[in-house]
Amino acid sequence: MPYGIAFTVGSRRLMTVERDVATLAFSLKDIFCERLPPVPALTSVEGLRVLSAPARAEKRLREAMPGFLVGARDTFDRSFIDMAGTYDAYLARFSGKTRSTLRRKRRKFEEAAGGRLDLREYRSPDELERFAQLALPLSRRTYQARLLDAGLPEDDHFRAAMYQLAEVDCLRAFLLFLQGEPVAYLYLPVEGETLIYAHLGYDPHHAGLSPGTVLQLAALERLFAEERFRYFDFTEGDGAHKALFRTGSIRCASFLLLRPSVVNRALLGSLALFDQSVSLAKSLATRTGAEALARRMLRA
Structure with missing residues (x-):
């Protein structure tokens, strides 16, 4: 199914490039039981979108798919509430x-x-x-x-x-x-x-x-x-709201595994360069005191 690879600054999405990918999502139970969900067939898609994989499972996936490009990687604490x-x-x-x-x-x-x-x-x-x-x-x-x-x-x-x-x-x-x-x-x-x-x-x-x-x-x-x-699962992504209400968390990552085509290499390379530029600009804004102004401009 089409998935939009987003180029974002803060909370504002500037551009999206779509790729057809299958999705492999880890449930909270998958993580607790240390099991790998069934990997979908990739015959008619460009790759795999992996959601909330713990470190050990990510290593297994990458070893099982040699040559695939890894990109759009986001690490976070997957938060949950134990409601026992x-x-x-x-x-x-x-x-x-x-x-x-x-x-x-x-x-x-x-x-x-x-x-x-x-x-x-x-x-x-x-x-x-x-x-x-x-x-x-x-x-x-x-x-x-x-x-x-x-x-x-x-x-x-x-x-x-x-x-x-x-x-x-x-x-x-x-x-x-x-x-x-x-x-x-x-x-x-x-x-x-x-x-x-x-x-x-x-x-x-x-x-x-x-x-x-x-x-x-x-x-x-x-x-x-x-x-x-038994559990309230905040799923992938960080945030003050989740950090406030959670009783526990697990370090996870979401990322793409794409076929090593020229187009996919260019796309993931451009995304990495864009994200690096945004990070450098944010650091510069923080040092010069312009961070608040930049946030106001992005919200406008």
């Missing part, structure tokens, strides 16, 4: 200062909302239809959609998959409302005993009320109460 205990036990893991900050953010949001937290959960196919009606317009306003092309998908395939998951009770979706209007959403498919952190977004006009943080914690309280789930 209670919600109160989970909260107790935070420092006193962090718990105080989280309570203050929720209180501030409740005050702006008229005194109570309006959090709504969607699970059945009918409920998910309403969720889509409310969440999709909100998603279009988020920075995830505007800058990263990572808002809630709006295609028929996503909609069909959403209903199929709901039919077998394998989806949890939440909306946080402010004065009757949705301002943040959270979309969580379920795989066995694991909740998958697929989509989170919030209205940037209300960023001062920390709606994403308030929604995350309130949703976790409900999810712990179900006593059904």
